[in-house]
Amino acid sequence: ALQATVTQVFHAAIALAVRDLQPKISQARQGRYFSYSLVNLRHCCIPPYHKPRHAASVYHCVSANHLVVDLTVPAESMTSTAQTPEEFLATLDQVRNFYHNATIDADYLSIVPSLFNAVTPEYPVDSAEIPAPNQSPSVSLSSMGIVDRIVQPQQGPFEVMEPWVMGAEYSTGIGAFLGSWNGMLCLSAGYNEAFHLEAEVLEFLERVKGVVIEGLEVHDLADSTDLPLRVA
Secondary structure, eight states, rough: OOOOHHHHHHHHHHHHHHHHTTTSSSSOOOEEEEEOBBEEEEGGGOOTTTTGGGGTTOOOOEOOSSEEEEEEOOOOOOOOOOOOOHHHHHHHHHHHHHHOOOOOOOOOOOOOHHHHHHHHHOOOOSSSEEEEEOOSEEOOOOOEEEEGGGGGGEEETEEEOOOOOOOOOOOSSSSEEEEETTTTEEEEEETTTTTTOOOHHHHHHHHHHHHHHHHTTGGGGTOOOOOEEOOO
């Protein structure tokens, strides 16, 4: 009914959950959530590499444009962090437009090497100091899709119960992953223990789940276990 995907819904919820972590002052103020999307390029590969048969291979790039979501950080007098459906839908509209404009064509593929080059620092000639932590970390989202279309749930006598897919997090930010297995959604996250605690990350994922429930007004799912949360 919202003309939005599950990924777009959760990315909007992440933006609002990050907003809720910002310090509040006497007056409401405008803020912006910055992130990006990971673009799956598998379908662009020549046969047979365009099919899940080569599931161990990863073909992706970051979006050429940043996802920018304009938000309002409420005043400190606003003690409640509950989202209104109108606020959630306005945020979702910005996220949905970003995803709809992230088209993949021959021109886009031609700039993929340049995109990776732009975000890859040069290897230092001499030993370098450890870079300072990012004081404005963000939370990214990778959509894994329907995982059991890629990994078979059973191979002979072996059965996969809870598949885990993630990337290493070396920065100050948090990498969230959304996928489904055996018909059940799962929201997980990878984080760097130098900057975050497990309880802190789990609390954030719970907040994201709460934003989705409040924004879509599906309060009957508030106590549901149909969205397990995991961290690593």
